[in-house]
Amino acid sequence: GEDVEQSLFLSVREGDSSVINCTYTDSSSTYLYWYKQEPGAGLQLLTYIFSNMDMKQDQRLTVLLNKKDKHLSLRIADTQTGDSAIYFCAESVRDSNYQLIWGAGTKLIIKP
Amino acid sequence: NAGVTQTPKFQVLKTGQSMTLQCAQDMNHEYMSWYRQDPGMGLRLIHYSVGAGITDQGEVPNGYNVSRSTTEDFPLRLLSAAPSQTSVYFCASSSGGVISGTGELFFGEGSRLTVL
Numbered sequence: 001g002e003d004v005e006q007s008l009f010l011s012v013r014e015g016d017s018s019v020i021n022c023t024y025t026d027s028s029s030t031y032l033y034w035y036k037q038e039p040g041a042g043l044q045l046l047t048y049i050f051s052n053m054d055m056k057q058d059q060r061l062t063v064l065l066n067k068k069d070k071h072l073s074l075r076i077a078d079t080q081t082g083d084s085a086i087y088f089c090a091e092s093v094r095d096s097n098y099q100l101i102w103g104a105g106t107k108l109i110i111k112p
Numbered sequence: 113n114a115g116v117t118q119t120p121k122f123q124v125l126k127t128g129q130s131m132t133l134q135c136a137q138d139m140n141h142e143y144m145s146w147y148r149q150d151p152g153m154g155l156r157l158i159h160y161s162v163g164a165g166i167t168d169q170g171e172v173p174n175g176y177n178v179s180r181s182t183t184e185d186f187p188l189r190l191l192s193a194a195p196s197q198t199s200v201y202f203c204a205s206s207s208g209g210v211i212s213g214t215g216e217l218f219f220g221e222g223s224r225l226t227v228l
Contacts (some may be wrong), residue, residue, distance in 0.1 A: 004154060035217075042116070042202055042219030043155075088154070099170070100217070102154030 004105035006089050018076040020106045021024045021071065022089030025070060026096075034064060034074045035088040043088060046074070076108075083087050114138050118119040118203050118220035123206045133188040133223050135203030144186040144213070145170070146178065147223070155202065163187055182228040193227045200224050216226040 003025045012018045024032070029051050034044040049056045049063045049072075056063045062075040077084055089103040119134045137144065143161035157170030160178040175197060177189040186205075190197060201223045206215040 008152065024207075040221070042204075042221050043217070048216075072217045088153075099160075102156075103123070104154045105205060106154055 002090055004091055004103040005039055006106045007020065009107050009109065010092075010110060011109040012079050014079060014081060015080055016064060017081040018074075018079045018083065020072075020074045020076075020087050020089075020108065022072040022103055023070055024089075024091050024101070026091060026093045026101070027070070028094040030094055031092040032072050033088075033090045033092070033100070034061075034063065034085050035090060037086040037088065039085075046087070064105075079108075079110060081110050081112075084108060113204050116203055116205055116218050116220040118201075118223050120223060121221065123226070124221070125190075125225065127193060127195060129193050131158075131193065132188050133201055133203075133225070135186045135188065135220060136184050137186075137205040138184065138206070139205060139218065140183060141205035141207050141218070142183065144180065145217075146176070146188045147202045147204065147211060148172065149202060150199050151193075157222050158188065158201075190225075193225075195227045198225060198227045216222070 006022045031048050033048040034046040036046045037043045048063050060077045064073045085107040086107050088105045092102045116137045144165045146154040146158040149155050158176050159178040161167045162181050164183050167178050167180055180186055197199045203220040204217040206217050
């Protein structure tokens with residue numbers, strides 16, 4: 001079946017770049033998403049990429065997609081304390097009626 | 113802007129009790145869904161609805177019922193609570209684009225349920 005995997009934790013120093021990685025298994029993905037969950041809150045869409053794109057940049061965020069290796073990454077430049085959150089990777093899968101398949105989330109910890 | 117509103121935020125139940133988690137959205141979204149979030153696991157879809165009067169099962173529907181009598185409301189009912197249903201529950205809505213893979217899901221703040 002479909003699966004999305006992420007590391008559970010990532011620790012970076014304030015001001016450094018954070019790179020959160022995600023791998024997925026289903027080749028019928030259409031869109032891939034990054035959602036952010038701040039403590040005690042629901043998830044919010046951060047960015048997304050269409051499956052025929054390699055890269056998408058939005059201010060401090062860069063999304064890279066390697067479709068051959070089924071690997072997605074989110075790079076946050078100049079990481080700030082406000083970036084502390086859990087980041088979820090999700091894919092929209094055509095063969096599952098476009099329901100989203102979610103990773104377990106990566107908790108980003110910022111060290112001063 | 114209210115967006116997606118869930119109530120209650122916290123609830124403690126005893127095994128065998130029933131309850132309803134409420135979800136309402138004011139964005140006129142056709143698509144609504146319920147997820148549960150457990151530590152170390154991705155969000156798992158419980159039930160979803162693509163419009164008033166239409167509901168369907170997700171990945172983990174057992175022990176839960178839903179109904180969609182209006183566009184705005186999508187309550188989740190626990191029929192006979194079990195400790196395995198201890199979780200954080202999220203309601204989410206979308207304008208319908210999720211079905212075609214392009215849509216953004218809007219989430220409520222979550223309801224933390226503990227079953228003793």
